[in-house]
Amino acid sequence: xxxxxxxxxxxxxxxxxxxxxxxxxxxxxxxxxxxxxxxxxxxxxxxxxxxxxxxxxxxxxxxxxxxxxxxxxxxxxxxxxxxxxxxxxxxxxxxxxxxxxxxxxxxxxxxxxxxxxxxxxxxxxxxxxxxxxxxxxxxxxxxxxxxxxxxxxxxxxxxxxxxxxxxxxxxxxxxxxxxxxxxxxxxxxxxxxxxxxxxxxxxxxxxxxxxxxxxxxxxxxxxxxxxxxxxxxxxxxxxxxxxxxxxxxxxxxxxxxxxxxxxxxxxxxxxxxxxxxxxxxxxxxxxxxxxxxxxxxxxxxxxxxxxxxxxxxxxxxxxxxxxxxxxxxxxxxxxxxxxxxxxxxxxxxxxxxxxxxxxxxxxxxxxxxxxxxxxxxxxxxxxxxxxxxxxxxxxxxxxxxxxxxxxxxxxxxxxxxxxxxxxxxxxxxxxxxxxxxxxxxxxxxxxxxxxxxxxxxxxxxxxxxxxxxxxxxxx
Amino acid sequence: xxxxxxxxxxxxxxxxxxxxxxxxxxxxxxxxxxxxxxxxxxxxxxxxxxxxxxxxxxxxxxxxxxxxxxxxxxxxxxxxxxxxxxxxxxxxxxxxxxxxxxxxxxxxxxxxxxxxxxxxxxxxxxxxxxxxxxxxxxxxxxxxxxxxxxxxxxxxxxxxxxxxxxxxxxxxxxxxxxxxxxxxxxxxxxxxxxxxxxxxxxxxxxxxxxxxxxxxxxxxxxxxxxxxxxxxxxxxxxxxxxxxxxxxxxxxxxxxxxxxxxxxxxxxxxxxxxxxxxxxxxxxxxxxxxxxxxxxxxxxxxxxxxxxxxx
Numbered sequence: 001x002x003x004x005x006x007x008x009x010x011x012x013x014x015x016x017x018x019x020x021x022x023x024x025x026x027x028x029x030x031x032x033x034x035x036x037x038x039x040x041x042x043x044x045x046x047x048x049x050x051x052x053x054x055x056x057x058x059x060x061x062x063x064x065x066x067x068x069x070x071x072x073x074x075x076x077x078x079x080x081x082x083x084x085x086x087x088x089x090x091x092x093x094x095x096x097x098x099x100x101x102x103x104x105x106x107x108x109x110x111x112x113x114x115x116x117x118x119x120x121x122x123x124x125x126x127x128x129x130x131x132x133x134x135x136x137x138x139x140x141x142x143x144x145x146x147x148x149x150x151x152x153x154x155x156x157x158x159x160x161x162x163x164x165x166x167x168x169x170x171x172x173x174x175x176x177x178x179x180x181x182x183x184x185x186x187x188x189x190x191x192x193x194x195x196x197x198x199x200x201x202x203x204x205x206x207x208x209x210x211x212x213x214x215x216x217x218x219x220x221x222x223x224x225x226x227x228x229x230x231x232x233x234x235x236x237x238x239x240x241x242x243x244x245x246x247x248x249x250x251x252x253x254x255x256x257x258x259x260x261x262x263x264x265x266x267x268x269x270x271x272x273x274x275x276x277x278x279x280x281x282x283x284x285x286x287x288x289x290x291x292x293x294x295x296x297x298x299x300x301x302x303x304x305x306x307x308x309x310x311x312x313x314x315x316x317x318x319x320x321x322x323x324x325x326x327x328x329x330x331x332x333x334x335x336x337x338x339x340x341x342x343x344x345x346x347x348x349x350x351x352x353x354x355x356x357x358x359x360x361x362x363x364x365x366x367x368x369x370x371x372x373x374x375x376x377x378x379x380x381x382x383x384x385x386x387x388x389x390x391x392x393x394x395x396x397x398x399x400x401x402x403x404x405x406x407x408x409x410x411x412x413x414x415x416x417x418x419x420x421x422x423x424x425x426x427x428x429x430x431x432x433x434x435x436x437x438x439x440x441x442x443x444x445x446x447x448x449x450x451x452x453x454x455x456x457x458x459x460x461x462x463x464x465x466x467x468x469x470x471x472x473x474x475x
Numbered sequence: 476x477x478x479x480x481x482x483x484x485x486x487x488x489x490x491x492x493x494x495x496x497x498x499x500x501x502x503x504x505x506x507x508x509x510x511x512x513x514x515x516x517x518x519x520x521x522x523x524x525x526x527x528x529x530x531x532x533x534x535x536x537x538x539x540x541x542x543x544x545x546x547x548x549x550x551x552x553x554x555x556x557x558x559x560x561x562x563x564x565x566x567x568x569x570x571x572x573x574x575x576x577x578x579x580x581x582x583x584x585x586x587x588x589x590x591x592x593x594x595x596x597x598x599x600x601x602x603x604x605x606x607x608x609x610x611x612x613x614x615x616x617x618x619x620x621x622x623x624x625x626x627x628x629x630x631x632x633x634x635x636x637x638x639x640x641x642x643x644x645x646x647x648x649x650x651x652x653x654x655x656x657x658x659x660x661x662x663x664x665x666x667x668x669x670x671x672x673x674x675x676x677x678x679x680x681x682x683x684x685x686x687x688x689x690x691x692x693x694x695x696x697x698x699x700x701x702x703x704x705x706x707x708x709x710x711x712x713x714x715x716x717x718x719x720x721x722x723x724x725x726x727x728x729x730x731x732x733x734x735x736x737x738x739x740x741x742x743x744x745x746x747x748x749x750x751x752x753x754x755x756x757x758x759x760x761x762x763x764x765x766x767x768x769x770x771x772x773x774x775x776x777x778x779x780x781x782x783x784x785x786x
Contacts, residue, residue, distance in 0.1 A: 040704050042704050045518050112583055142615040145619075194729065222581070222705040224521040224702055225518065226729065249667055252705035
């Protein structure tokens with residue numbers, strides 16, 4: 001599997017320690033590795049060529065060659081350049097004052113347009129818009145049914161129209177939005193090949209008919225070298241405004257994203273990662289750059305953790321945690337939250353080097369399941385007061401859970417470690433003693449929860465390192 | 476058949492030809508620039524950088540060893556090389572009779588459409604076709620397959636959305652046995668290979684089918700030709716979970732060159748049973764490694780260049 005680029009560079013530069021200075025040859029070696037890493041991430045060949053040339057130039061500057069840590073500096077240059085290529089600032093949807101605003105989705109077959117349409121509707125509704133979905137895919141059997149079902153599930157109105165003229169349906173859809181007081185119309189179109197002139201013309205005709213504020217192209221993150229041809233053809237004929245990268249929950253590095261930006265100049269607006277309607281996220285170039293290089297995406301992970309914690313940690317539980325009186329039930333809750341964040345594999349893959357650990361089977365993804373089974377085999381009393389677990393109780397639990405006593409011991413050991421860890425760092429975060437006033441707790445919790453400046457919610461970098469360490473122990 | 480594949484892969488070939496023409500404009504000399512161009516063309520066709528490097532390395536070897544005179548001779552040798560890289564099987568899974576085929580793959584690869592087209596082809600060939608709709612997850616997947624069944628006038632087993640896919644398979648097998656169907660095609664829900672739970676679910680489905688079915692069971696992975704290097708990861712995961720029998724490459728009618736097919740077929744030693752080269756019912760074709768390789772390196776290009784060489 002892929003080694004992360006930083007690891008590779010460390011390997012190259014590792015042998016040069018004591019040499020004092022890097023030569024152009026060393027840089028050339030590094031560039032070869034960078035080229036390989038980018039090609040393996042499906043960045044377009046031509047983009048890679050230019051990129052490597054540009055990066056090499058910057059790396060040959062004296063300040064990098066002469067620095068004490070050339071490897072890190074080279075990685076930093078690469079990361080900077082990648083981020084620059086992906087678009088320096090986050091690019092959001094721009095709305096006009098027209099009502100309704102129209103968003104049209106285009107793309108190849110199977111890129112995930114219909115799913116993305118539904119997710120976009122969900123996101124817009126969260127942002128207090130009132131969206132309408134319009135089903136303009138008259139070719140694929142049951143495509144309109146699919147959108148209808150997704151719309152019904154979320155409670156978003158779907159207009160599907162009659163007949164097989166997508167232009168007419170699109171127009172009627174906009175009118176339907178006016179009649180039903182919807183402020184955003186999302187038009188889902190049929191998948192089409194960029195070389196199919198007739199179908200490309202149709203997309204253009206739909207666009208002319210409804211004059212959308214935003215045309216978004218949905219691109220599968222797993223697309224290979226061909227993505228630039230596809231995107232360039234769509235840009236020329238339909239002139240889209242931005243890109244939604246779909247299927248980002250897989251382990252594809254999405255190097256195509258970088259290529260699209262470079263070749264067409266169109267920014268990526270959203271990434272879609274998951275089967276659930278709430279899995280459409282705004283795109284952040286810096287995080288994507290790290291992903292392409294295999295450097296993990298800790299920030300997104302912390303955000304999703306923070307989101308879950310805000311939603312799910314009950315006040316009472318939060319307070320117990322603050323006092324470091326963690327029970328095994330809390331342990332189960334944490335377990336459930338990890339699952340909600342996409343399970344251990346997602347958690348691990350977001351950590352630097354995590355992809356590699358997963359692929360090499362260093363991470364036992366079933367550890368959490370086993371832990372859950374063991375805790376479920378305990379009585380309520382045992383869960384609340386794990387101290388009472390003596391030898392015979394442990395033997396009973398092991399038999400009940402179908403594991404060995406040492407497995408049970410290990411869970412308890414992890415529990416004690418976690419408890420100890422919380423005790424250690426909680427006082428540092430708590431600048432005032434906990435008082436029992438119910439009304440203020442919510443606020444206090446948030447304030448105390450700030451582990452590190454810049455990181456939202458109740459998780460700090462320390463937590464993440466701790467999670468990683470604990471998971472290492474599980475193996 | 477050869478002609479139709481060539482037709483379908485027109486774009487693929489044109490693209491490669493373009494690359495090669497640019498190379499050959501420089502005359503048939505085999506120099507550094509030629510090798511670099513060849514490497515580039517291979518990488519751009521998604522065979523992957525390591526594979527491209529190793530193919531070029533081997534061709535360099537061959538060129539020296541066999542004293543190949545010019546670029547054309549190298550391209551001829553390359554055709555053979557590429558053709559030989561594909562894994563082959565004696566019998567195409569869709570020619571087995573009777574057979575039950577499970578279609579698996581990631582979301583949007585084209586499983587349902589492929590099942591629909593194969594149903595129509597099976598019906599035309601006079602086989603007794605039965606479809607099973609085990610994609611009970613995606614909205615309207617069942618309706619989509621039902622529509623295909625209706626178009627080709629074949630029988631279909633379906634349950635409501637959210638039903639257990641294993642039980643749909645079970646019902647399909649029972650129906651097949653009761654009616655004597657000999658061409659049973661089961662569509663499953665698309666899933667990413669990184670999703671442990673969904674992969675386990677699929678494993679269970681496949682196991683149920685293998686245990687229960689009297690008819691020989693084959694599991695086929697459907698891959699989109701536009702897929703890049705991630706295709707290898709997909710194929711590895713699906714293969715290790717399900718022990719695949721063959722591949723189907725879809726959407727070869729775009730400009731995508733489907734080089735990933737070469738990488739997957741070679742690494743996992745899986746034969747490619749079918750390729751999809753268009754939207755029409757007849758655009759699903761039997762794959763043949765030699766034809767694929769020949770079509771990749773254009774006949775025209777060679778015809779033209781040979782004339783030039785003679786002149």
